[in-house]
Amino acid sequence: MKVLEYVRAEDQLPEHVPPPGGSLNLEPLVGTWFATDEQTAGLVRLELRPHAGRLFVRAFGPNELEPYEWGEAEATTYGADVTAVDAVAFNATFDFGFLVTILAGRVGEGILVLDMFNAFVDSSGRPNYLSREFFHRRGTAIAD
Amino acid sequence: MNYNKNSTGISRVEIDDWEGLPTVRITGAGCPDPIDWGMVAGTAFAAVVGGKRAAGFTASFELVFAHVLLTGRLDQRRLVIDAYSTFLDSSGRASYCQRDSFYLP
Numbered sequence: 001m002k003v004l005e006y007v008r009a010e011d012q013l014p015e016h017v018p019p020p021g022g023s024l025n026l027e028p029l030v031g032t033w034f035a036t037d038e039q040t041a042g043l044v045r046l047e048l049r050p051h052a053g054r055l056f057v058r059a060f061g062p063n064e065l066e067p068y069e070w071g072e073a074e075a076t077t078y079g080a081d082v083t084a085v086d087a088v089a090f091n092a093t094f095d096f097g098f099l100v101t102i103l104a105g106r107v108g109e110g111i112l113v114l115d116m117f118n119a120f121v122d123s124s125g126r127p128n129y130l131s132r133e134f135f136h137r138r139g140t141a142i143a144d
Numbered sequence: 145m146n147y148n149k150n151s152t153g154i155s156r157v158e159i160d161d162w163e164g165l166p167t168v169r170i171t172g173a174g175c176p177d178p179i180d181w182g183m184v185a186g187t188a189f190a191a192v193v194g195g196k197r198a199a200g201f202t203a204s205f206e207l208v209f210a211h212v213l214l215t216g217r218l219d220q221r222r223l224v225i226d227a228y229s230t231f232l233d234s235s236g237r238a239s240y241c242q243r244d245s246f247y248l249p
Contacts, residue, residue, distance in 0.1 A: 005209040005233065007179050008172030009152035010242055019236030078228055078241040089241040091213060091228055102202060104215050104226060106241065115215060115226075117202050119187050130189040130200045130217065 017083055023053040024077050024087040033112050033135035042116060042133045057092040070094050098122040111136060145249050153242045154227060168203040181205055209233040222247060
């Protein structure tokens with residue numbers, strides 16, 4: 001067995017297991033996800049769409065009339081381990097100029113758990129803060 | 145320290161305060177010896193808007209063969225860390241996310 005570079009045992013492939021190679025299957029993540037808390041002050045909706053084997057995230061914050069669209073960012077996707085073929089998690093960064101938000105999401109049992117790390121990069125002195133939201137998927141997947 | 149002494153992921157996390165910035169040192173589970181990832185500066189986050197007390201952090205490790213983003217969050221007295229690893233080499237390993245839970249001994 002070829003010894004691969006690693007910084008923890010989990011990085012190593014199990015013996016006699018070939019590396020999966022290629023891109024992860026994005027199907028478990030793709031679709032429109034809605035916050036389980038309809039009164040949330042965080043994000044009300046997430047749209048995760050595939051394009052050319054990559055995943056793009058569109059986020060929507062709460063607003064009086066229509067949800068406030070953050071725009072779209074490319075995500076990095078992750079499986080459950082080094083032999084994974086299905087994506088189960090992602091992260092994406094939204095840079096608003098005054099604020100940088102990292103979204104870190106993970107899907108399990110039909111629920112998307114999203115951690116949001118908000119770092120202010122202006123001179124307002126506002127402390128960085130984090131939050132967590134839960135989402136469920138409705139409707140069909142968004143096509144490539 | 146990791147609650148799971150047999151974890152194959154991160155075995156120990158050391159977080160310190162360097163003039164208001166968190167520094168993060170990671171030790172990975174290795175065989176026969178643990179593996180020191182080194183130390184990086186991270187970013188701290190409060191649990192609420194306007195909060196003054198850190199309740200989470202992010203930190204990135206740029207290794208020769210991989211990039212690892214760590215996100216940590218306090219849950220009561222437990223620190224839960226998600227490690228998002230992306231391999232930069234040609235090994236064909238899948239990018240993966242692993243969660244570990246830690247306590248202060």
